[in-house]
Amino acid sequence: MKSIKTDKEYKDYVKDKQPKQTLLKNCINAFIWGGSICIFGQLLFDMSKKHLELNEKDAATVQIIILIFIGAFLTSVGIYDKIGKHAGAGSIVPITGFANSIVAPAMEYKKEGYVMGVGAKMFSLAGPVLVYGTSASVIVGIIYYFFK
Amino acid sequence: MVDYIWVFVIGGIICVIAQIIMDTTKLLPAHILVLYVVMGVLLTAIGIYPKIVKIGQAGATVPIIGFGYSLAKGTMEAVDKEGIIGAFSGGISMTASGISAAVVFGYLASIFSHSKSKK
Amino acid sequence: MKNNRLGRQTIRFENPPTILNTASIVGPKEGEGPLRDYFDKVECDDTCKEKTFEKAEEYFCNESVETLLHKERLKSGDIDYYIGGDLLNQIISTSFTAKKLGIPYFGVYSACATFAEAIQLASCIIAGEFALNIVVSASSHFSSAERQYRSPLESGVQRKMTAQWTVTGAGSMLLTQNSKPPYITHVTTGIVQDYGIKEADNMGTAMAPAAVETILSHFKDTGYKPDDYDLIITGDLGTVGKDITMDLLLREGFDVSKNYTDCGVEIYDESQDTHARGSGAGCSAVVFSGYLFDQLNKKELNKILFVPTGALLSPTTTLQGDTIPCIAHAITIENTPELGKEAK
Numbered sequence: 334m335k336s337i338k339t340d341k342e343y344k345d346y347v348k349d350k351q352p353k354q355t356l357l358k359n360c361i362n363a364f365i366w367g368g369s370i371c372i373f374g375q376l377l378f379d380m381s382k383k384h385l386e387l388n389e390k391d392a393a394t395v396q397i398i399i400l401i402f403i404g405a406f407l408t409s410v411g412i413y414d415k416i417g418k419h420a421g422a423g424s425i426v427p428i429t430g431f432a433n434s435i436v437a438p439a440m441e442y443k444k445e446g447y448v449m450g451v452g453a454k455m456f457s458l459a460g461p462v463l464v465y466g467t468s469a470s471v472i473v474g475i476i477y478y479f480f481k
Numbered sequence: 482m483v484d485y486i487w488v489f490v491i492g493g494i495i496c497v498i499a500q501i502i503m504d505t506t507k508l509l510p511a512h513i514l515v516l517y518v519v520m521g522v523l524l525t526a527i528g529i530y531p532k533i534v535k536i537g538q539a540g541a542t543v544p545i546i547g548f549g550y551s552l553a554k555g556t557m558e559a560v561d562k563e564g565i566i567g568a569f570s571g572g573i574s575m576t577a578s579g580i581s582a583a584v585v586f587g588y589l590a591s592i593f594s595h596s597k598s599k600k
Numbered sequence: 601m602k603n604n605r606l607g608r609q610t611i612r613f614e615n616p617p618t619i620l621n622t623a624s625i626v627g628p629k630e631g632e633g634p635l636r637d638y639f640d641k642v643e644c645d646d647t648c649k650e651k652t653f654e655k656a657e658e659y660f661c662n663e664s665v666e667t668l669l670h671k672e673r674l675k676s677g678d679i680d681y682y683i684g685g686d687l688l689n690q691i692i693s694t695s696f697t698a699k700k701l702g703i704p705y706f707g708v709y710s711a712c713a714t715f716a717e718a719i720q721l722a723s724c725i726i727a728g729e730f731a732l733n734i735v736v737s738a739s740s741h742f743s744s745a746e747r748q749y750r751s752p753l754e755s756g757v758q759r760k761m762t763a764q765w766t767v768t769g770a771g772s773m774l775l776t777q778n779s780k781p782p783y784i785t786h787v788t789t790g791i792v793q794d795y796g797i798k799e800a801d802n803m804g805t806a807m808a809p810a811a812v813e814t815i816l817s818h819f820k821d822t823g824y825k826p827d828d829y830d831l832i833i834t835g836d837l838g839t840v841g842k843d844i845t846m847d848l849l850l851r852e853g854f855d856v857s858k859n860y861t862d863c864g865v866e867i868y869d870e871s872q873d874t875h876a877r878g879s880g881a882g883c884s885a886v887v888f889s890g891y892l893f894d895q896l897n898k899k900e901l902n903k904i905l906f907v908p909t910g911a912l913l914s915p916t917t918t919l920q921g922d923t924i925p926c927i928a929h930a931i932t933i934e935n936t937p938e939l940g941k942e943a944k
């Protein structure tokens with residue numbers, strides 16, 4: 334082309350040709366969904382403390398397990414991806430999104446078998462979270478040991 | 482009731498920050514989850530995140546950043562009790578229930594359902 | 601040697617091959633789109649009762665070729681070559697179809713421009729009198745492409761506004777030596793263009809320069825102007841790429857605002873929430889086989905420039921941070937070829 338020659342010229346040229354990502358609307362949706370999922374988590378926590386008479390630590394465990402179950406269940410019936418379309422980060426960041434990131438590839442790769450498909454691909458999205466989270470916590474632990 | 486407003490606001494803000502990063506940079510959701518977990522670990526180590534958890538409760542622990550908080554908290558508690566070995570055992574022990582739940586429910590979900598086309 | 605080449609990239613056929621017939625078969629979402637009445641068959645279930653989406657894509661591909669042969673009452677033994685491709689690794693859907701058909705087979709790949717590549721090669725073989733009948737096909741499937749190029753179907757990830765929706769469907773075409781319109785009179789083979797776009801969810805922007813360069817070369821080689829065509833239609837630039845292409849062509853001195861559109865834009869409408877509309881190897885294939893061929897037959901359109909575009913990305917190199925090489929191939933299809941009209 335005569336008018337555009339380099340990569341940079343093209344990138345500058347297309348910048349204002351891109352559709353807007355509707356950032357404000359996305360943020361509002363993320364805020365409402367994210368906040369609501371957390372409220373629901375808090376309700377679970379308070380209820381298991383009150384009705385199951387659990388201590389703080391066990392109540393937190395029950396809360397996380399139930400949230401993960403709900404995330405996994407909604408993913409398996411095909412609802413979570415529809416929520417994600419509106420909620421964006423609001424449904425990715427809560428722990429239910431972590432469950433979604435494990436269940437989605439597990440379902441998708443089931444056709445490649447239960448070992449090489451489900452087993453191997455289950456952590457294709459969640460694996461990095463465990464790798465970096467665990468490594469960071471070990472490093473923090475060692476530093477804490479020497480400097481506490 | 483005031484508690485619940487804080488839960489909503491803090492949980493919401495954590496998600497909005499992720500949304501802004503996602504929409505304005507080229508980072509993928511996987512990058513954000515990793516970033517958040519590591520941030521959770523670091524902020525807990527320097528003592529900031531426990532304060533946020535105190536106000537935000539589930540608003541701070543339900544987002545994936547809370548997973549980092551649990552990892553770091555577990556590690557530091559274990560180091561206090563068991564010394565250097567705790568650095569290796571504490572984090573995963575603290576979060577074991579969540580990870581096991583995710584693995585088992587993920588496996589069950591994949592057995593009982595098929596991936597469906599989007600409409 | 602008789603020289604049928606025009607300029608650097610174009611071939612003009614003195615004995616132009618005929619498009620004898622086409623067949624198109626699409627999935628449910630395309631069947632709800634504005635072109636629904638033009639397709640031969642709309643499947644209401646995009647798994648086609650197959651176990652996997654890859655098998656479903658193979659079904660689409662095979663079914664379109666079978667429908668095509670059935671329309672012309674031909675058997676696979678009457679066909680000299682089968683040329684086709686799709687988006688899956690090692691173009692597996694097309695290869696399985698070729699296995700079933702038992703026709704001498706060329707598997708080709710130009711991503712979403714595969715249909716054009718196949719047509720161009722088939723035209724050359726027929727014009728060179730090496731074959732009488734050739735079947736070409738291209739197919740894609742939303743769910744198999746999503747898994748190969750993006751994320752699992754159930755993951756709750758927001759699609760970007762620039763993202764395009766892979767068309768589920770397959771189109772096929774029967775080319776022959778004949779004297780019946782429409783004819784393929786010119787083919788302009790594209791040169792790979794790469795302007796450093798790296799985002800796999802912004803293919804319209806990545807592919808637009810390839811479309812522009814190929815259209816410019818076509819005009820330069822043949823001496824045609826935009827007004828010589830009833831319609832100039834690119835493959836799957838989507839809404840984003842279509843606007844860029846139109847604007848860039850205007851900057852280069854060609855105003856195509858009156859008679860230019862894009863298959864990906866046409867196949868879905870605004871309400872279907874596909875963001876930047878359609879893409880995929882099947883996109884240009886079903887729009888041509890369904891809508892455009894019908895319009896050519898009814899003489900609503902008499903001369904079109906069909907320019908499928910392809911983003912030749914590999915998921916591996918995209919992850920490694922590489923850019924997306926893109927290509928576009930242009931084909932002139934006419935009802936009444938003005939033979940002998942030379943370029944200046």
